Amino acid sequence: MTPSLTHYLVLSAILFAIGTAGLFLRRNLITILLSIEIMLNAANLAFVAFGRAFGSVDGQVIVFFVITVAAAEAAVGLALVIALFRHRQSLDPDAYTTLQG
């Protein structure tokens, strides 16, 4: 018996939840960006699993776009992290409270 679509969706849901937990619980800007990567990859896995179930190539094509967007997001996000670190010498998001009012 090959793993069914449901197997992949459960795995994808677990990974997405791990990413969400990391995003909310960590206090390090780089780990937060890594959590976003985990969530993106969970979505990718669901896309490919659905594409496979439908016998369609679209799922795989969408993953290319997601990877591209992830690359752009990582570049801009890390540039922001560098700029922020230069200001406060800290990666703790709680150190940046100027906008909190």
Place this chain on the structure above:
Amino acid sequence: MPGDTVLFYVFGAVMVAASLLVVAQRSPIYSVLLLIVSFMALAGLYVVLDAPFLAVIQIIIYAGAIMVVFLFVVMLLNAPYEAAPADVARHWVGHGPRRLGAALGVVLLVELAWALWRGGAAQEIQAIAAAQGSGAVSSVREIGGVLFSEYGFAFEVTSILIVIAMVGAVVLAKRQL
């Protein structure tokens, strides 16, 4: 194939374990390295899913390029450890927003579990796919054909996005222009 099931569980377990460690890790360097392990396992899952080209892309671009940029920044900033919380109880109970976030995370997990548990959806989709008699598509030629015809516009927009991201990254990270 029974081998597929074994591979699925092996790669899935590696991926979940590595992702959990990424989130639990205090040192960003280990987080990044563990995320690379997680992406390798995901590439294995893509192979099981008959998407070998995606598996290669995943390793070359994600594990190879994007993660190296992360590693580069971690080493550049030289801020290896997240300071241990001064007050552990306060850290886990946290401020309002973080508490709300944790609650939202739990709600999300419950909702996903509910959707999957309820879902005859997956079975329906498999029934539809079986009715169409369509198998897995894995040829690079077919992926390329769809990418450059049906998704041609999205492809062009993506290239503009990358240029914007490149310029944005330079503008943000530069001390003064």
